[in-house]
Amino acid sequence: MDEHKVRLEISELSKSYETKEGRFQAVEKIDLKVYDNEFLVLLGPGNCGKTVLLNMIAGLEQPTSGEIRLDGSVIQGSDRRIGMVFQKLALMPWKTVMQNTEIGPKFRGVKKEERRKKAQSYIDLVGLNGFEKAYPAQLSGGMKQRVGIARAYTNDPEILLMDEPFGALDAQTRFVMEQEVQRIWEQEKRTIIFVTNNIEEACFLGDRIVLFSECPARMKEIYVNDLKRPRDVISQEFLKLRAMISDNTDLAL
Ligand SMILES: Nc1ncnc2c1ncn2[C@@H]1O[C@H](COP(=O)(O)OP(=O)(O)OP(=O)(O)O)[C@@H](O)[C@H]1O
Ligand SMILES: [Mg+2]
Known part of the structure; x- marks a missing residue:
């Protein structure tokens, strides 16, 4: 620090x-x-x-x-430089690991190729490589937390x-x-x-x-x-x- x-x-x-x-x-x-x-x-x-x-x-x-x-x-209102992993992890059950992870940049209109590349790098970093197409119901508690962390990082918060x-x-x-x-x-x-x-x-x-x-x-x-x-x-x-x-x-x- x-x-x-x-x-x-x-x-x-x-x-x-x-x-x-x-x-x-x-x-x-x-x-x-x-x-x-x-x-x-x-x-x-x-x-x-x-x-x-x-x-x-x-x-x-x-x-x-x-x-x-x-x-x-x-700080006034929510700021992109600040990201959050919520206490009640709100993964969307109908979306895959990849779709849950890329949600932030997708919402901001980032092109698919670019946002997928970024999401993939964080999916890899949290150790979920190979689970991109899995749905939350197919994951353990620890794996769901990993998705929450990958999702937060994919937003690139400082x-x-x-x-x-x-x-x-x-x-x-x-x-x-x-x-x-x-x-x-x-x-x-x-x-x-x-x-x-x-x-x-x-x-x-x-x-x-x-x-x-x-x-x-x-x-x-x-x-x-x-x-x-x-x-x-x-x-x-x-x-x-x-x-x-x-x-x-x-x-x-
Ligand atoms: N919108 C609100 N209106 C009224 N009281 C609220 C509101 N939001 C939170 N509180 C109260 O503020 C207190 C602190 O809540 P908070 O959720 O921050 O606790 P916490 O420390 O995060 O607890 P935990 O470890 O259980 O998550 C609680 O008593 C809660 O009822
Ligand atoms: Mg709390």
């Missing part, structure tokens, strides 16, 4: 909703800088406001107050948001996917903001880990994680970091 180059700057960011029961605060006063090519992990308990925060970064929701700047300019992408996977597949996402990030350097409620996953992946409180999401602490990659999850240093974060969490994560 290049600490001299700030890509995203979040200032005094808050979000509240008007509900029947009154005002509900989901995100409170977040101040955060995200650096170029960094793998930033946002770690927080369930229902704390992580998705609301990501949606604001993606321009899908408007902040109640505060602002988000990308390369110095305030900043990639990943909202608990492996939350629904079994422990073994999850660990494989964590290694995969790290490999892809090392090969195709982008700034990644990765949301999780899993401390071990956060320590395995993050250059920095931002720990959030329970709802409304407030930042409790930022941990710098400079352990050598790939991290050894049973090394003393790893376990120490994990325990330190665990001691500081609001809820059992």
